[in-house]
Amino acid sequence: MTLKLDAKIPSGPLSEKWDKHRFEMKLVNPANKRKYTVLVVGSGLAGASAAATLSELGYNVRCFCFQDSPRRAHSIAAQGGINAAKNYRNDGDSVQRLFYDTVKGGDFRAREANVYRLAQVSVDIIDQCVAQGVPFAREYGGLLANRSFGGAQVSRTFYARGQTGQQLLLGAYQALEKEIARGGVTMFERHEMLELVLVDGKARGIIVRDLVSGEIETHVGDAVVLATGGYGTVFYLSTNAKGCNVTAAYRAHRKGAAFANPCFTQIHPTCIPVAGEHQSKLTLMSESLRNDGRVWVPKRRKDCGKAPSDIPEADRDYYLERKYPSFGNLSPRDIASRAAKEACDDGRGVGPGGRGVYLDFADAIKRVGRKAIEERYGNLFEMYQRITDEDPYERPMRIYPAVHYTMGGLWVDYNLMSTIPGLHVLGEANFSDHGANRLGASALMQGLADGYFVIPYTIGDYLASNKLEPVAEDHPAFVEARAAVEARLSRLLSVNGSRTVDSFHRELGRILWDHCGMARDAAGLKQALEEIPKLRAEFWRDVKVPGTGAELNQSLEKAGRVADFLEFAELMCLDALHREESCGGHFRTEHQTPDGEAKRNDEEFAYVAAWEYAGEGKPPILNKEPLVFEHVHLSTRSYK
Numbered sequence: 001m002t003l004k005l006d007a008k009i010p011s012g013p014l015s016e017k018w019d020k021h022r023f024e025m026k027l028v029n030p031a032n033k034r035k036y037t038v039l040v041v042g043s044g045l046a047g048a049s050a051a052a053t054l055s056e057l058g059y060n061v062r063c064f065c066f067q068d069s070p071r072r073a074h075s076i077a078a079q080g081g082i083n084a085a086k087n088y089r090n091d092g093d094s095v096q097r098l099f100y101d102t103v104k105g106g107d108f109r110a111r112e113a114n115v116y117r118l119a120q121v122s123v124d125i126i127d128q129c130v131a132q133g134v135p136f137a138r139e140y141g142g143l144l145a146n147r148s149f150g151g152a153q154v155s156r157t158f159y160a161r162g163q164t165g166q167q168l169l170l171g172a173y174q175a176l177e178k179e180i181a182r183g184g185v186t187m188f189e190r191h192e193m194l195e196l197v198l199v200d201g202k203a204r205g206i207i208v209r210d211l212v213s214g215e216i217e218t219h220v221g222d223a224v225v226l227a228t229g230g231y232g233t234v235f236y237l238s239t240n241a242k243g244c245n246v247t248a249a250y251r252a253h254r255k256g257a258a259f260a261n262p263c264f265t266q267i268h269p270t271c272i273p274v275a276g277e278h279q280s281k282l283t284l285m286s287e288s289l290r291n292d293g294r295v296w297v298p299k300r301r302k303d304c305g306k307a308p309s310d311i312p313e314a315d316r317d318y319y320l321e322r323k324y325p326s327f328g329n330l331s332p333r334d335i336a337s338r339a340a341k342e343a344c345d346d347g348r349g350v351g352p353g354g355r356g357v358y359l360d361f362a363d364a365i366k367r368v369g370r371k372a373i374e375e376r377y378g379n380l381f382e383m384y385q386r387i388t389d390e391d392p393y394e395r396p397m398r399i400y401p402a403v404h405y406t407m408g409g410l411w412v413d414y415n416l417m418s419t420i421p422g423l424h425v426l427g428e429a430n431f432s433d434h435g436a437n438r439l440g441a442s443a444l445m446q447g448l449a450d451g452y453f454v455i456p457y458t459i460g461d462y463l464a465s466n467k468l469e470p471v472a473e474d475h476p477a478f479v480e481a482r483a484a485v486e487a488r489l490s491r492l493l494s495v496n497g498s499r500t501v502d503s504f505h506r507e508l509g510r511i512l513w514d515h516c517g518m519a520r521d522a523a524g525l526k527q528a529l530e531e532i533p534k535l536r537a538e539f540w541r542d543v544k545v546p547g548t549g550a551e552l553n554q555s556l557e558k559a560g561r562v563a564d565f566l567e568f569a570e571l572m573c574l575d576a577l578h579r580e581e582s583c584g585g586h587f588r589t590e591h592q593t594p595d596g597e598a599k600r601n602d603e604e605f606a607y608v609a610a611w612e613y614a615g616e617g618k619p620p621i622l623n624k625e626p627l628v629f630e631h632v633h634l635s636t637r638s639y640k
Helices: 014-024 045-057 095-105 112-132 164-182 247-254 287-291 319-323 333-348 362-368 370-388 443-465 476-494 501-516 522-542 554-578
Strands: 037-041 060-064 185-188 191-199 202-210 216-220 223-226 265-271 294-298 357-360 397-406 423-425 607-612 621-626
Touching: 014 112, 037 045, 037 202, 045 060, 045 164, 045 185, 045 443, 060 191, 095 112, 112 164, 112 443, 164 185, 164 443, 191 216, 191 247, 191 476, 202 223, 202 476, 216 476, 223 247, 223 443, 247 423, 247 554, 265 287, 265 333, 287 370, 294 319, 294 333, 319 333, 333 357, 333 397, 362 370, 423 443, 476 554, 501 522, 501 554, 522 554, 554 607
Parallel strands: 037 060, 037 223, 060 185, 223 423
Antiparallel strands: 191 202, 202 216, 265 397, 294 357, 357 397, 607 621
């Protein structure tokens, strides 16, 4: 163990830690803020909110995204809602309950102090977004509406039909554009970060590629903020946009940033099933649909080929309601996903290949009427019909679990700083708030909490506490990093093999889904750890990247990302193999209760696994941050 993992959790009562910490942190004088430059990589909810807020405070901000506009960040794809402990329904919600639900939902593998702060800040996020004009759904009298989500027995999720991520991103985007127009933020669209630069052990800049011209650029700053999202596309088929990747985070990992819990991957239970080999991604149907939709499969295998309308009520198995009567169809994502897999593995799945279960709205339409369902979910129903050519008002949706969100990410302390001084990590790119399973509607909450309400305080403390010497682009560290990027791109272009980048990516995804997906075991993980290095060697021997580096070249972009995935996938499998327990999205089949539930091993694995890069060809070093539970006591997680 070589890294010192100091979480920097403030002392004092849990409910007072954040306020106490904000008072004790050092401040940067308003007149001095303009002397500092902060580089923000990523312009989704976390990145856009951070860039806008830091600029409003007076810092010089450079913001980078590989899309053609910040509005196209993947945050736009989030559908169902954003949690906040407002208790508008007066149904028993509170900051304490949101904190409890999040720690329990994460299967006791998250840091209490960070989760409590997230619950506290959640109430401010809604006010911020309403002030920006985000069109949240409202009740007839004008009050903001709420609905339920998995893992909660209260209604705390604010939403804008099935477009919540899009509307929240537009709010953050307009705040960002205002600062761009004012001159506080310089925006670099179609630029991808390919290397992190350290000077005297501190993050002082990045190397990026202009994806249109191919030019390699150097950018110097006083601190770097990574808000680059998750790595679910390592599986090839996932609900994530095709461009989502691990490159920025993995480049930082190779420079010394610990990567925490990389095997904690969330499988979302409500996705349109795979239709065939032609697919390049999967489509998410919002978890909010489980408020009114009932999940079922036929009780008898022989009925699976029948039309759902021909299967009488007595012959249907509403398995979530049967197995988890307290939470029913709103059971947490990991539990609902495994239950669907169990039903399909039992031969009772529906649709092509028997890899689907029904999500049925017939009862809800009878109860509240079709118009009410259209108002709540109309655009989601339309999307489903366009993709499947089936009308979900007349016939149940077919859904099946798919890779969605990643709870693992770069390790950060309470200040959201990685093990590299000056490198802060926000949103899905860090590991901090969700443990082994994320509750639905908490991703948007964390991204905006980190960007609007945490990093503006903590980055000021870092800048005020460190004497940063002036650095120029011709500093040896920048020259060396730039040369390394150019050499890597040249190597990718020079292989000139026979296989496409996508063919390698698809093969890697299949290995991971089979051996490190919804269920894992030691034998399968060991097999994956044999297959991945072989595939990686073949990639560097036989990949075909047409074109040159001095132009728009999407094959080159993808090749760099897949090359990083081929290294990172090995780390995921090592992490899954070492964690001899089942918890949340990490389900080791050797560790389950007699009735098939996850079986944790708190005596040996109640810690964050923070992996340290040891060098090319060397096994990574495991560092452990023990997790202490003083306010939500360790217990068997039950939703029955």
